[in-house]
Every structure is written in C-alpha cells, then in structure tokens.
Amino acid sequence: MSQLPIHQVAEQVIETVVRDKLLLLSAPTGSGKSTCVPGILLDSGKIDGKIIVIQPRRAAAKFLAHHTAFLRSVKLGSEVGYSIRHDSKVNKDSKIIFMTDGLFLQQLKSNPQLKGIGAVLFDEFHERRWQMDLAFSLCRKVQEKQSHLHIMLMSATLDVDKLQAALQCPLITTEVRNFPVDIDYLIPDRQKKIWEVAANSAKKIMQTTKGSLLIFMPGKYEIMKTVNELQRSLKVPVHALHGQLNPQEQDRIIENTGQQKIIVSTNIAETSLTIPNITAVIDSGLVRQNAYDPQRQINTLYTKSISQSSAEQRAGRAGRTSAGQCLRLWSKSEQTRKMQHFEPEILRCDPSELLLQCLALGFSDLEELNLIDTPKELDQAWKVLELLGFTNSQGSLSTAGIHASKMPCSPRLAALLYYGTQADQMDKACTYAALISEPSIILNRNKKKLTDLVPGKELDFSSDLDLMAEMLFIAKSCKFQVQECDKYSLNANNCRSADLARMQFLRLCETMPRLQNFNDMHPHCCLLRAFPDYLAKRRDSSSLQVSLGNQLKGEIDRFSSQKKATLILATSIADIATSLGAKTKLSQLTAISPELLDHTFPGELLSKDEVIWDPSSKSARRAQQSCFRSLIIEEKIVDCEPDAQTEQVLANKIIDGTIKLNKWSEKLDDWIERVRKCAEIYPDKGIITYSPQDLEIVYMEMCSGLTKAKEVRDMDCLSYLKNLLSWDEQCFIEDAVPENIDIGNGKKLRIFYQVGKEIYVRAFIQQLFDLKKTPLIGPARIPLTFEILAPNHRPIQVTKNLENFWSGLYPEIKPALARRYHKHQWI
C-alpha cells in the first residue's frame, strides 16, 4: 500500500487548514489519517510550532507515535514523540507529539496561550469525550486572540452534519473503504438467547469464511455464554476479549497465528483494539453503556442498542484485509430506526469534573466556553463541589477547590487527597485514591471473599480499602511479578498502575501547601470528607440491604470484608440494570463508627425525637433517631403517651385509609350530605361542609388520648361528627334538612339530599295516597321532589307538584295501572 487514501487529499488538507484554521476530516479506519496527517502538515512547512495529536486512549497515543516515527524513519522521542500519564518520550525539539486528552487539558492550564504549538489535531473526536470537547473549546478561544493555531477534528464516523452546522467550517472526506463487506440481517428467535443465536450463526459462517470471526457482545457474561456454546460444537479456537484482561493477554488473543479463530469481544474491539485477519463479524447490536443520573449522582450501567455509526464501525472490522461479511442480529427495519450516532459522551457523564476544571480555568459560566454541547442540570454538579468544600459563596473556587483542581482525578478523589494532606494522612489518602481511581487490583473475584485473599487473617481490617492497600503492598514487594501476584489473586498490571497512580499522587500532595489544620484521628476521616453522601446504614443483619441518605436504597457487595458493620461508607456506587429493574450496588466498603463520624463532622450528628406510625404494632409510637444529614443512623421505636402529635399521626392514617373506622356507616355519609346541603341552602348560617380539613379535626378529636389503631377503630364516629357543630346548629339542621318526611298514617319516607341537586324522596304510588300536597322543607320552604314508582319499581313520574299529579296525570294512567296491578289498591 504505497499510496494511502489520505495522500490523495493531502494538498487539499494543507490548503484548507492553513486558510481556515479549522477543518473537519472524516476518513475511514485504515486511511492513515492518524499517522500521516501530522507528517503531511509538518512537511508542508506551513505550520509554525509543534503539532499535537490528541487521542482518547494511552495505548493508541503510544502506538501511533511508534508507527509514525517508523513511517518517517526517525527515532521515537526525537522528531516524533508521545506524552501520556506516567510515560513520555519527547524532547524539546519534538515536532509531532501524540498525547492523551486528559494530559493535554492539564498542560493547557499551565500554557493557556498554547505557546509553541502550531496545530492541534483531535483524533476520534466522534466519541465526544468531555475532555476533548473542553480542550477543543479552549483551543478555539486561543484562536480568537492568536492566528497561528490550526485545529483539525478527525474521525471515521464524525457526526458531520451536526458539527459542520455548529462550527461553520470546511469538511474533507475520503470515501474509500478498504474492502467490501456483505451485510446480512437475522431476526433472532425470541425463544432463544442472543448467545445461542450468535453461536448457531457462527457455525455456518465458519464453514465459508476464510479468515477469523469476530463476535460483538455487550459484556463479559454474554461473552462467556457465547464461548461456552461455541466450544461445545466447534474445534476452532475461541477466545473471550474484554477490557479486564491484561494488555499481554489481549495481545496474545489478537496475535495473528495464521490460523482461523473466533474472538468474542466487548466494544473494546470496535475502536480500541484492531484484530488482524478478520473476515466475518457477528454483531449482537448491543453495548453496555453508562448513563448518569444527576438527581441521585449515580451512574447506571445499561445494555443498549448500538447506533448506526457504531454498527458500521463493527461491520468495517471484517473488511480490513480482504472482502468480508457481517451478520447483524436485528432486522432491516430496526436498522432504519436505530439512532444515527450515540449521544455525545459529554452529555452522558457526571459533569462535576468538567465543572471543576472549567472553574479552575476561570470560566464560571459554561456558556462562555461555547461548548458544542453543554451538559444540562449542572445544579447537581455545583452541589457536589459545594459538598466537598470546593466553592465559596461567590460561586468561585475556594482554596481547597483550587488545589483540588490540580489533581489528576475526579473531584471526590481530589477532595480525598486534599483533606488527607491537610490532616497528615497523606500516605493513606494517596493509596486510597489510587485504589479507587484505578481498575480493581483483585483478580477473579467471582468466588472469593476479600478477607480470604489476604494472608494473615488475624489482621483486623475495618475497610476493604485497607485490605486492598495491604495487598498492593504485597504485590509491590514481589515487584509485581505475574506468578507471585497470581498466588494472591492479584492482577499484576492493575497493581502496577495503582502503584504508579499512588506515587504520582504522593508527589503532587507533597508540593501542596498545608493550609488547614485538621485533627482527623483516623485516615478514614478523609474518606468521609470525600464521600459524605455515600454513607449507608444496614437495614438488618441478615441481608445485604442498606439505606442511603435521601431515601435511597442499595445493596452491599457480597464479597466485601465489611459485612458485619452497621454503618458503612462506600466509595463506589453504581446502578446495575437487570431484567427485574435497576439495583444500586455499593462496593469498596469502610466501616464507620458514630464516634468517627461525629469527630469528622462535629455537630452534624443530630438526635431527632418524633412520633411516627409504626406499622408492625399498628400504633403511633415515638421514634428516637440519630441522624447524619439525611441518613438515619440509629433508630429506636418506643411506646409513647398520647398527645397532639399522636392525634395527628393517627388522623393521617385514617385519612390514608390505613385505619378503617368500623362504625363509619351509610348513616354517617347521609348526615354529612344533609349538613352539606344545609350549608348550601343557608349559606349565611356559616355551617361547616365537612371539608377535608373539617374531617381532619374530627379524626384528631376521635384520636385524642389514644395511640393504637384498635382503640380508634371502634370509636362512635357519628357523635364526633355532630360534635363539630354547636347544639343550636344541630337543631337547625334537624329542622332545615330533616331526615324523614311524615306522609300521614304514621308512616315516614327517607329524604335524599345531594349538594347541587333537588331534595327528593322515592316512593311507591300507594304510599302517597294520603299526601295531597307537596310538602315544603325547612324555613326556606323548599318543595320536595317526588320520584313516584309503580309497583314494579319503575318510575311513573318525577314531580314537585303533587296536586297537579293527582288531578292531572294520575286519572289518565290509573285505569292502565289498575288493570296491570289488580292486586294492588287504587284510589
């Protein structure tokens, strides 16, 4: 391949980027954009200063630097270099520097005008990581003042339309694709699991395809299932590939042995890793992705459908070395419904780190930065910074915030480092921060409890982190040798990176000024200061259930060493979406005593004493609570004397239906309707209407002197209802809206009252023979409405005028009625 596709547009790229200073370059994988464009720019001689190529991943930055140096026949670290965390190969004359986005952001803070830099190339910009978006916006700010800076946004799957619209800049596209890939769709049988479908298809594909097969699955679990299915029925070597494997293990799996194989992988093979000799891809169409819940400040891991551009990338993996095929486990119609691109990462993640960095850069209003996408709901991010003591009343960074913002980690871990340093707990704080920020140092956690891993069980650890710190020490003392680490179930690589982070944190903390004098008695205090809202209380001793503040619930890690503690601080909380709904999981646990909590946050451990409804005894009882902010730490429920509070609690339970009143009858409802009707007819009398507020007063009076539901249940409700009215009012009501009407010969009829309707009675015609005139009700002399029924209960007439009825309609219909109901008496 002498002429890469990118070389065909080289002239155009140089011309455009020199003229417009900003260029979108959309070029497919394998076009050579990452390795060739920097050199093309350098060789043009039109860029004044270093060319920085920003990468989202360290491994990619390092690899591309190597490859670029090789292509240009220079020694790595001279003209071409790289700079990533813990590792760099550059000198002052380096012209092309590959760098990770995080590191570039850090350097921007000390070189805000980008002196000496002529071009910044953002690779894999489509991922829309917040670090890249922020760095890009800052570069644009630099361009406003200085004209020498050139910016390029590069990717295979740029959301071109949106970016071009937002940025108003030129776009260059190289359309070539390496080799054609045939795409088929298969709608999975609903009865079958996705791994069964994938494995069945794999068997067929392996009979025809020449090279290796790559299967995309969302996670480790599905990968394991797929591998099992395949190994049962195929002789071809099958490998699982995911990010938790060591780089060495990953390399061994990827390595081209010249032999056919099947690799079942997570999304890691979509962009991060390139596997040679893939001629077929099976795509489950699924990916696991985090979504941040700003209200609870918790990440949730979802299994989602991939985007169209993601599907295209995955399929493209089959066409790198020859023509290939791709089987998509979804329908063609679903393909058209899929979203074109994923939502930008900057909108999916916890924005508190972005906010902290913006504040450190002097932007308190994110609007000023003109970010392509600005995260919504920043209120919670402000609250996190406030919680950590990083902001002051003017909405800018406090001293603590300024120092914390320089730490290469999340705001919470920066708080851990800052407060740890201030409290003379630097060493422990750095170790904790390293263990929390880096991937788990423990290997194969599937079956073993954390306590069983560390030798010397007599040691009493009150924190998983202390236990892990001890294991990290063991790993270090055996120089991170894989075989030795294996014996302790330790991941040597992760131990090494945790140790590197630890040492970096130590170096940074040593230069941090001591400004505050905390007298923290224990290293766990600084954990509390960094994660005060991650404190949880066990709900019982037998289950893993815990309560967090703000009424949240969760479940602690069953492999934790801290399963006996009642008060627990978690330094990792995440929601896991399951088929049964989301579960909040707490891990990396530390036991916290109330004394330690009180010592760390003096005066915040408050006693509360209030009357509550106790469902188990069905009574109002007194809850004596000890609370830390919104978390109940201790709760004792005791019997109590009746008072105004018990009345209120019981009344509320009557209102919500928990306590049923046995003597609440139809008669009571009738009484209430009569009183309401009376209030309607005589509004100037000021009679109550038994509004919800009136009823609440009735209930409270009923509950006076009581605490138990069973005492309340059999209360004589009617007398309490009546007692809300004065004696005079009661007499007036009896007269104004009588319960019954006398219809002669000592017989009575019930009167029905309804607010907004006529007052009426319902009667058989025979009952009314003695009633010649319409009775008038109460002082207002309201005529009664009669619903007159035939013997068969069917209404004959509804009237307010009985006289008219007897003289008018009755004589007309009487003969017919008398014939039909001849056994009845007729007058």
Place this chain on the structure above:
DNA sequence: AGGGATCCG
C-alpha cells in the same frame, strides 16, 4: 445470575 472502557504535571 448478570459490572463497559476510558482519561488526568
């Protein structure tokens, strides 16, 4: 029963 892959003087 079930935890992706990343980054930071």
